[in-house]
Amino acid sequence: MKNSLLAVWVAAGLFSSALMAPQTLAAEVDFPHIETMGVSQIQLEPDMADLNVEVAVTEKTAKAAKDSSDTAVAKFIARLTAAGVAKDQIQSANLNLQPQYVYAQDKAPELTGYIASRQITVTVKDLARLNTILDSALEEGMNRVNNIALKSSKEAEYVAKARQAAIADAKQKAESLAQGFGENLGKIWQIRYYDQRPVQPVMLRMNAKADYAGAVAESYQYGRVTIEDRVEVVYKIQ
Structure with a gap:
């Protein structure tokens, strides 16, 4: 196994369209490796x-x-x-x-x-x-x-947390894959990180079923602010 090329491609379906094809990657990286993508999603209550x-x-x-x-x-x-x-x-x-x-x-x-x-x-x-x-x-x-x-007023704080969660996800996947294939995970060869789109705010929506006599605030539906991040990592196999 160690003398052959091992390329493992892991990607969430949400981001699959943004990735290069595995055969293109294999042509560029000519040593045994594992490539993983780490993804994360955090939801916040708006304030x-x-x-x-x-x-x-x-x-x-x-x-x-x-x-x-x-x-x-x-x-x-x-x-x-x-x-x-x-x-x-x-x-x-x-x-x-x-x-x-x-x-x-x-x-x-x-x-x-x-x-x-x-x-x-x-x-x-x-x-x-x-x-x-x-x-x-x-x-x-x-x-x-x-x-x-x-x-959310905590957007910057949780953007950083989402990034670290994506890194941890990529690392966990690589370790799990290497163990599953009986390989030893080596050092990182490449990290690819793409700037994410700005966090999209949630539009306020009226709740048509709200009790008119109830609290005004309850007649609105407060959605959650979603923060997402991703990182791609290529590990060498020892």
Whole structure:
């Protein structure tokens, strides 16, 4: 066995499309080896959120539309600041102004007004305050809720933990395979690590079956934030 080429390819189905074919690997590595892939997945309870709301108003003139949208944004920001939300947790977008026309057959388009819109993204670091901040946005004229993304403040910490868990998984697989084939695992020849995609936040969902008379917070479904990582390792066989 030691004089022959031993190539063991281990991969989770989730990542199989990202791997090179075994025959390609064998052509590049001409010594006995074991290759494993370590994978990990950690789920966290969200403890913060990014709330994106928007005001869209229609007025006869461009200035009136701009003034109305600016007023709603200014009032909402003032309310957030008064509630103790730090300025670096508030991001406001620039004005989007569009003319509105009525199109009739055999007639030139008729300008009827302007729509002005602006967005604000608020980082809510305490989920218990999410509903209150959302209510205040609507009360101050923000009439569209575009997105509520649930996140974890411990993301960086658990990204590192997920990486170490993937490393341990790759090592355990290699040791198990070597033992199963009656071989001695040698030193690491190569480590391949690919930057993972950013952790995807969980979108907040309404629970249609919630009791209206119950707590407001229970009418929302808080999903879990998932952190995944992987590492590929090639071990020599002694």
